[in-house]
Amino acid sequence: MTGYGVTPLPGLPARVTICEVGPRDGLQNEAALLPVEVKAEFVERLVDAGHSVVETTSFVHPKWVPQLADAEQLLQRLTLADGVRYPVLVPNERGLDRALALGVRDIAVFASATETFARRNLNRTVDESLAMFAPVVERGRREDLRVRAYLSMCFGDPWEGEVPVAQVVGVAQRLMAMGCTELSLGDTIGVATPGRVTALLDTLTAAGIATADLAVHFHDTYGQALANTLAALQRGVTTVDASAGGLGGCPYAKSATGNLATEDLLWQLAGLGIETGVDLGRLVETSVWMAERLGRPSPSRTVTALAGTIKGENQ
Amino acid sequence: MTGYGVTPLPGLPARVTICEVGPRDGLQNEAALLPVEVKAEFVERLVDAGHSVVETTSFVHPKWVPQLADAEQLLQRLTLADGVRYPVLVPNERGLDRALALGVRDIAVFASATETFARRNLNRTVDESLAMFAPVVERGRREDLRVRAYLSMCFGDPWEGEVPVAQVVGVAQRLMAMGCTELSLGDTIGVATPGRVTALLDTLTAAGIATADLAVHFHDTYGQALANTLAALQRGVTTVDASAGGLGGCPYAKSATGNLATEDLLWQLAGLGIETGVDLGRLVETSVWMAERLGRPSPSRTVTALAGTIKGENQ
Numbered sequence: 117m118t119g120y121g122v123t124p125l126p127g128l129p130a131r132v133t134i135c136e137v138g139p140r141d142g143l144q145n146e147a148a149l150l151p152v153e154v155k156a157e158f159v160e161r162l163v164d165a166g167h168s169v170v171e172t173t174s175f176v177h178p179k180w181v182p183q184l185a186d187a188e189q190l191l192q193r194l195t196l197a198d199g200v201r202y203p204v205l206v207p208n209e210r211g212l213d214r215a216l217a218l219g220v221r222d223i224a225v226f227a228s229a230t231e232t233f234a235r236r237n238l239n240r241t242v243d244e245s246l247a248m249f250a251p252v253v254e255r256g257r258r259e260d261l262r263v264r265a266y267l268s269m270c271f272g273d274p275w276e277g278e279v280p281v282a283q284v285v286g287v288a289q290r291l292m293a294m295g296c297t298e299l300s301l302g303d304t305i306g307v308a309t310p311g312r313v314t315a316l317l318d319t320l321t322a323a324g325i326a327t328a329d330l331a332v333h334f335h336d337t338y339g340q341a342l343a344n345t346l347a348a349l350q351r352g353v354t355t356v357d358a359s360a361g362g363l364g365g366c367p368y369a370k371s372a373t374g375n376l377a378t379e380d381l382l383w384q385l386a387g388l389g390i391e392t393g394v395d396l397g398r399l400v401e402t403s404v405w406m407a408e409r410l411g412r413p414s415p416s417r418t419v420t421a422l423a424g425t426i427k428g429e430n431q
Numbered sequence: 432m433t434g435y436g437v438t439p440l441p442g443l444p445a446r447v448t449i450c451e452v453g454p455r456d457g458l459q460n461e462a463a464l465l466p467v468e469v470k471a472e473f474v475e476r477l478v479d480a481g482h483s484v485v486e487t488t489s490f491v492h493p494k495w496v497p498q499l500a501d502a503e504q505l506l507q508r509l510t511l512a513d514g515v516r517y518p519v520l521v522p523n524e525r526g527l528d529r530a531l532a533l534g535v536r537d538i539a540v541f542a543s544a545t546e547t548f549a550r551r552n553l554n555r556t557v558d559e560s561l562a563m564f565a566p567v568v569e570r571g572r573r574e575d576l577r578v579r580a581y582l583s584m585c586f587g588d589p590w591e592g593e594v595p596v597a598q599v600v601g602v603a604q605r606l607m608a609m610g611c612t613e614l615s616l617g618d619t620i621g622v623a624t625p626g627r628v629t630a631l632l633d634t635l636t637a638a639g640i641a642t643a644d645l646a647v648h649f650h651d652t653y654g655q656a657l658a659n660t661l662a663a664l665q666r667g668v669t670t671v672d673a674s675a676g677g678l679g680g681c682p683y684a685k686s687a688t689g690n691l692a693t694e695d696l697l698w699q700l701a702g703l704g705i706e707t708g709v710d711l712g713r714l715v716e717t718s719v720w721m722a723e724r725l726g727r728p729s730p731s732r733t734v735t736a737l738a739g740t741i742k743g744e745n746q
Contacts, residue, residue: 309702
C-alpha cells in the first residue's frame with residue numbers, strides 16, 4: 117500500500133475500523149462555509165475510498181454550528197451505500213426527531229469529562245448534560261439505533277489541567293449505563309502521552325467497559341496522536357477516529373492543528389499490516405481536493421508528502 | 432513540565448539521552464546561510480536548555496554543504512561546556528585532521544544501508560564508503576574519541592523501496608566491527624512504522640549489537656516519528672536523535688518535513704516521566720528565535736502550539 121513493505125507488530129489487532137469524522141468534526145471547526153453539494157461529494161468520496169463509518173453532519177442548532185446548518189439538505193442529497201454507517205451528532209430530543217425523520221440509523225451524543233468544558237461547550241454542568249442526553253439515548257436504543265458517546269477532555273483540559281482518570285471513568289460509566297453502544301475517548305486538546313492512554317484504558321476495562329465498545333479520538337496538537345494510537349492498539353482498541361486531511365480541530369485549543377489526519381493513521385496501519393479497507397491514494401486525492409475547496413493546504417504530514425504524487429497521477 | 436501530569440508506561444527506560452542534531456543535520460538541510468555568530472548562539476542556547484549532546488557542525492567539503500562551510504570558525508568561537516558532548520561530522524581523514532586540530536572529542540561518520548543512496552550521497556559504493564571511513568574510525572579510536580556511525584535508509588529508500596533488514600544488519604555489523612561506539616539508525620525518508628522498527632532492533636541485538644550502543648533517528652515525513660520512537664523505547668533504546676524545532680530534513684525526500692522535532696519528542700518523554708535534562712520551555716524559545724532567523728515557522732507541532740505562550744512570557 118505504501119511501497120515500503122509490511123511488518124506486523126505482535127499483539128496488535130488484525131483489523132481496525134476507522135471512524136472518519138472529517139465531514140462533521142472536521143468541517144465544523146473550519147472557518148469556511150462550504151456549499152451542500154461539496155459536502156455531499158466529500159462524504160461520497162470518503163465512502164468510495166473504502167470508509168465504512170463516516171460521521172456525516174450534526175443536528176446541533178445552526179446558531180452554534182453554522183458550518184453544519186444544512187444537515188437536512190445534506191442527508192436528503194446523499195445516496196446511502198449498503199454496509200456503510202453515517203452517524204450524525206444529535207444533542208437533544210429535537211435533534212433526534214430531525215434525524216429520525218431522515219432515516220438516520222447511527223447517532224452520537226457529545227459529553228465532557230470536565231465541568232469547565234461542559235459549561236463552555238454545552239452551557240450545562242456535566243450532570244445537566246447527561247440528563248439532556250439520557251432521553252435521546254433511551255429513545256435511540258428503543259428505535260434500535262447505534263448510539264456513540266463522545267467523551268471530550270479525557271486527558272487534559274485547558275482550564276483544569278490534568279483530568280483525573282477516576283473522573284473520566286465516572287462519566288464513562290454513566291454514559292454506558294445509559295445505553296450508549298460505543299464510547300469515543302477524546303483528547304480534545306491533544307496533550308495525552310502513551311502512558312496515560314494505557315492507564316485510562318486499563319482502568320475503564322477494569323471498571324467493566326469492554327474494549328470492543330471503546331474508540332480513541334486523538335488530536336495531533338503536540339504531535340502525539342499516532343504514538344497514543346499505537347498505545348491504544350497495544351491494549352486491543354479496534355476503533356480509531358480520524359479526520360481526512362486532518363480537517364478541523366478544537367476551537368478552544370490554541371493551535372491550528374487538530375484532529376489526527378486519517379492519512380497519517382493509514383500510513384501507520386498499512387505498514388503494520390492492519391486491515392482498514394480504506395485506500396490511501398484515493399483518500400489523499402480527496403484531501404487535496406478538499407484543501408482546494410478550503411483554500412489552504414492540509415496539515416497532514418502524509419498528505420503533504422504524497423500530494424505531489426497524486427497531482428501527477430491526475431494530470 | 433507540560434502541565435498535564437506524568438504517567439509512566441511500564442517497561443520504558445527511566446532516562447533518555449537526546450542527541451540534538453539541529454545545528455548540523457538541521458541547518459545543513461535549510462536553504463538559509465546563517466552567520467557564524469547565529470550558529471554559535473544556537474549551540475549555546477541548546478546547551479543552556481539542558482542538552483548534553485549537541486551535534487555541532489560538519490567537516491564535509493564546503494562544495495557539498497555550503498551551509499556548514501564555517502565549521503572551524505564555529506568551533507573556535509564556542510566555549511565548550513563541561514559534561515557536554517559536541518560531535519562533528521567527519522567524512523574522511525582530511526576532515527579528521529581538521530577536527531582533531533580544534534580539540535574535537537566526538538566525531539560521526541555517515542554511512543548508507545543502500546547502494547543507491549551511497550552513490551547519490553557519497554558518490555561511492557557501500558564498500559567504498561566503508562573503506563573511506565575505516566581509517567577515520569580507527570584513528571579516532573586510537574585518539575580515544577567517541578565515534579558515532581549514522582546509518583541512513585535503514586527502513587526504506589526512495590529508489591530501492593523497502594530495504595531488507597538483513598542488508599541493514601550487514602552494514603551495521605561492519606561499522607561496529609570497525610570500532611564505532613554508537614550506531615544511529617536513520618529513517619532518512621520517514622517511511623518506517625513501528626513493527627519494522629521493532630523487527631530491526633530485535634535482529635540487530637540478536638546479531639550481537641548491544642541496545643546501549645544503538646540510537647534511533649526518525650524523520651517525521653509521514654508523521655510516524657513519535658510512534659516509532661515509542662516502539663524503540665519499548666525495546667530499550669535510550670538514545671534518540673531529534674532536531675530543535677524540526678529543523679532540516681533529507682534533501683532527497685519529496686516533502687518539506689524532515690527531522691523529528693525535539694520539542695515533540697520532549698512532550699512525549701515528559702508525559703511518560705522519562706528524564707532528559709532538557710527544558711521544554713527554553714527549547715521552544717530557542718526554536719521560535721531560530722524560526723525568526725530562518726524567516727519561516729517551525730514545522731514542530733509542539734512549537735506551533737506553545738509559541739504563543741513563549742512569546743507572551745518574553746513580552
